[in-house]
Amino acid sequence: MATTEFPDDPPPATPDRSEPALAAAVPAESVSAPGTDEVLLRAQGGDHHAFAELYARHKRRIFSLCLRMVGNSAEAEDLTQEAFLQLHRKIATFRGDSAFSTWLHRLTINVVLMQLRRKGLQLISLDEVMDPGGPEDGPGRTFGAADLTLSGTIDRLTLEHAVADLPTGYRLIFLLHDVEGYEHNEIATMLDCSVGNSKSQLHKARLRLREILRRPAAEEAQP
Amino acid sequence: MSANSDPKACAEFQAQLPELLGSGLDLANHPHLSGCPLCQALLSDLETIAEAARQLLAPVAEPPDQLWEQIESALREQESGTAE
Numbered sequence: 001m002a003t004t005e006f007p008d009d010p011p012p013a014t015p016d017r018s019e020p021a022l023a024a025a026v027p028a029e030s031v032s033a034p035g036t037d038e039v040l041l042r043a044q045g046g047d048h049h050a051f052a053e054l055y056a057r058h059k060r061r062i063f064s065l066c067l068r069m070v071g072n073s074a075e076a077e078d079l080t081q082e083a084f085l086q087l088h089r090k091i092a093t094f095r096g097d098s099a100f101s102t103w104l105h106r107l108t109i110n111v112v113l114m115q116l117r118r119k120g121l122q123l124i125s126l127d128e129v130m131d132p133g134g135p136e137d138g139p140g141r142t143f144g145a146a147d148l149t150l151s152g153t154i155d156r157l158t159l160e161h162a163v164a165d166l167p168t169g170y171r172l173i174f175l176l177h178d179v180e181g182y183e184h185n186e187i188a189t190m191l192d193c194s195v196g197n198s199k200s201q202l203h204k205a206r207l208r209l210r211e212i213l214r215r216p217a218a219e220e221a222q223p
Numbered sequence: 224m225s226a227n228s229d230p231k232a233c234a235e236f237q238a239q240l241p242e243l244l245g246s247g248l249d250l251a252n253h254p255h256l257s258g259c260p261l262c263q264a265l266l267s268d269l270e271t272i273a274e275a276a277r278q279l280l281a282p283v284a285e286p287p288d289q290l291w292e293q294i295e296s297a298l299r300e301q302e303s304g305t306a307e
Contacts, residue, residue, distance in 0.1 A: 055291055063290075064282035077290055084294050085301065154271065156279040163280070178276040184245055199245030206269045213272070 040100055044092050051091075055084055058101065062108050068175050069112045071164045079115060083108040109176070109190060116168065154213060162212040170205035177202050236262055244269070 039057075042050035062083055067076035086107055094103055163171060176182045176190070177198075184198040191198070236255040243250055250256060256263055 061282040063286035064284040067284050154275040178273050179280045199241040203241035209272050210268045
């Protein structure tokens with residue numbers, strides 16, 4: 001199946017679900033109404049100090065996003081750098097249709113996706129590539145499985161390790177949907193796959209996480 | 224265990240789960256769930272995982288300080304490249 005190039009520019013504006021997390025991570029002024037941010041306007045006009053300020057405001061979120069998506073600090077640094085270089089080239093084209101943070105966020109996701117594609121992740125045939133062993137080898141269905149329910153007290157570190165253990169494709173969709181808050185139709189557009197495929201991959205990702213998160217308890221139960 | 228917890232009924236329910244969850248439907252009153260502890264546990268775990276992801280995986284990683292210097296340097300190269 002032919003793959004479709006990801007758009008070079010971030011997709012059109014969507015409601016900014018990233019704001020609550022952003023608000024916790026950066027000063028409040030960076031979540032002001034789109035188009036009214038003076039720093040942004042100055043950066044758009046080529047002011048280097050203003051661009052440095054934008055970097056300071058958004059670096060944590062952008063780096064965290066890259067790190068989670070690729071699971072490797074050195075690669076995440078490269079991707080963060082590439083995202084900000086692209087931002088510098090394109091910032092004048094930001095028209096304020098969406099919140100700036102949303103626009104930058106999607107630009108970054110496109111940078112990461114292009115990198116993953118360069119590395120050979122075929123985002124089209126998600127089922128084939130992301131399910132390396134085929135349906136029999138995937139997380140599978142759980143009917144008949146021993147009843148080992150998660151306690152409901154998952155800590156951040158445990159969850160982060162579990163997410164890092166996911167195959168790249170599963171991790172990607174899980175992060176986009178469950179962490180970044182994108183809808184399946186948006187993910188389908190970004191990854192050039194069907195909505196059904198996105199739902200299916202997310203479900204498999206959660207099943208795999210459940211498997212990983214239950215593992216220590218199951219192992220401890222062994223004599 | 225209820226008659227609902229037979230592998231066939233569970234398989235049928237779980238095959239529908241990606242679509243049911245993806246559609247945002249409230250599954251609390253789904254006929255299969257009311258009598259199937261296995262699928263109840265599965266659903267509860269999946270919801271716990273999704274909720275934990277939302278709550279726990281906010282941005283926490285700080286890039287190294289020298290990254291900005293690298294970006295600045297790359298920007299200078301970029302600008303001098305376009306100026307030539």
